Amino acid sequence: MSVAAGRFVLIVFISIVLALLGAYLLGEWGAYLLGGLALALPLGYSYYNLHRLQVTAAATESEPLPAFGIWGEVFTQRQRMLTEMRDRIYAIEQQHDRFIQGFQASPNGVIMLDALNQVEWCNSSAERFFGLDFKKDAKQSIAHLVRHPEFVGYLNAADFENPIVIERLGVAANLSVVVQVFPFADDQSLLLAQDITELQRTEAMRRDFVANVSHEIRTPLTVLIGFLETMQSIELAPDQQQRYLDLMMTQSRRMKNLVEDLLTLAKLEANSKVAALTPFNVVAEMGALRSDAEALSKGKHHIEFSVDSTHLLMGEQRELQSAFSNLISNAIRYTPEGGAITVKWSVDASGHGEFAVTDTGPGIDSAHLARLTERFYRVDGSRSRDTGGTGLGLAIVKHIATRHHAQLQITSTLGKGSTFRLRFAPERLSLSSV
Numbered sequence: 001m002s003v004a005a006g007r008f009v010l011i012v013f014i015s016i017v018l019a020l021l022g023a024y025l026l027g028e029w030g031a032y033l034l035g036g037l038a039l040a041l042p043l044g045y046s047y048y049n050l051h052r053l054q055v056t057a058a059a060t061e062s063e064p065l066p067a068f069g070i071w072g073e074v075f076t077q078r079q080r081m082l083t084e085m086r087d088r089i090y091a092i093e094q095q096h097d098r099f100i101q102g103f104q105a106s107p108n109g110v111i112m113l114d115a116l117n118q119v120e121w122c123n124s125s126a127e128r129f130f131g132l133d134f135k136k137d138a139k140q141s142i143a144h145l146v147r148h149p150e151f152v153g154y155l156n157a158a159d160f161e162n163p164i165v166i167e168r169l170g171v172a173a174n175l176s177v178v179v180q181v182f183p184f185a186d187d188q189s190l191l192l193a194q195d196i197t198e199l200q201r202t203e204a205m206r207r208d209f210v211a212n213v214s215h216e217i218r219t220p221l222t223v224l225i226g227f228l229e230t231m232q233s234i235e236l237a238p239d240q241q242q243r244y245l246d247l248m249m250t251q252s253r254r255m256k257n258l259v260e261d262l263l264t265l266a267k268l269e270a271n272s273k274v275a276a277l278t279p280f281n282v283v284a285e286m287g288a289l290r291s292d293a294e295a296l297s298k299g300k301h302h303i304e305f306s307v308d309s310t311h312l313l314m315g316e317q318r319e320l321q322s323a324f325s326n327l328i329s330n331a332i333r334y335t336p337e338g339g340a341i342t343v344k345w346s347v348d349a350s351g352h353g354e355f356a357v358t359d360t361g362p363g364i365d366s367a368h369l370a371r372l373t374e375r376f377y378r379v380d381g382s383r384s385r386d387t388g389g390t391g392l393g394l395a396i397v398k399h400i401a402t403r404h405h406a407q408l409q410i411t412s413t414l415g416k417g418s419t420f421r422l423r424f425a426p427e428r429l430s431l432s433s434v
């Protein structure tokens, strides 16, 4: 027998006992009165509690209702169910929020589409890629919002086996995005989009680089082969033969320089670490730099070296030597005969070290300055090649500067000359060798 049925039997039993007691004490009316009261009180109490239950039925938040007996249990049970339900809803909401936060944190675009390809939800990356505003665009057809012919074609074809690349997206129409739709559940789908703009840019740079290297190597090779064919096919006078051999030597050196610079650049690019803090004595190095500069100039320039500081530079000796001699060799190669070149090592009041090379050469138009450190960028291609330039020198200097927390600063006036400065942060300077 259930508890409720047991209690019902108990109430009936008590009513009968009270009715008999009433009859015994007060006669017939006493039996009606006590028996009726014994039935009416629990009935009234039940009605009262039913009313309380009805009033609070819709409320998910409520105080536990105090009651006796079976009603007390009903209300306690109800309260427990409400609390459990609230906890479960809270946990689901938390999980939902975490999913949303996860999708929002993704750099990839995520769009949920319904059966009619209408936007159910999208993250902020998707808003940025496709120019959407979820608050306004919810429940709108994605094909109407993104009026990109290839995108619309992909959706209409409904063949989502492979992704599709869509270019010229975004507010500035400068984004390339790879898009794929993944159907799920019965008729919903998830559209994922990944920004590949940077990837395409580096891929294009890699292609340009390979094309440039091939071009740079092919030119001297073609010249070399031409001379060799000539020497094979005709008998040359000794002086002519010597002239051809000299020209072949020049082209061979050019190729060697190019390969060496390429290897240096590859090594620098492969090494993403900052340069070690090994003491490098710039003052002592100045002597060797001066001898190299004079050998390259062959007395055609007025060259001056000055040292304003005995600070040591903390870094990779070979790299620093290479950066300094690149700047000096550029100054000599681009400055016409009779020009002046000044090389100076100093430390300023803010504690920054500065290696500066100033020349009275042709100067550089400001339009070129920002691109000078790009690989193979030349202002004057023939002057660069004629003087043995590879077009990689400043790219190498820039890499070395970055690895040493230094900045390469270039100031130049057309027709007057240029100054190339390597400015080192105070942490890279030291007054003692230990």
Ligand code: ADP
Residues within 6 Å of the ligand: 330, 331, 334, 335, 359, 361, 362, 363, 364, 372, 373, 377, 378, 379, 380, 381, 384, 385, 388, 389, 390, 391, 392, 393, 394, 395, 418
């Ligand atoms: P390159 O081997 O051609 O000299 P760099 O990377 O060293 O390559 O220099 C890039 C370009 O910057 C040069 O081709 C040249 O046009 C210009 N340049 C570099 N240094 C100077 C300078 N001191 N005076 C004028 N132009 C310069």
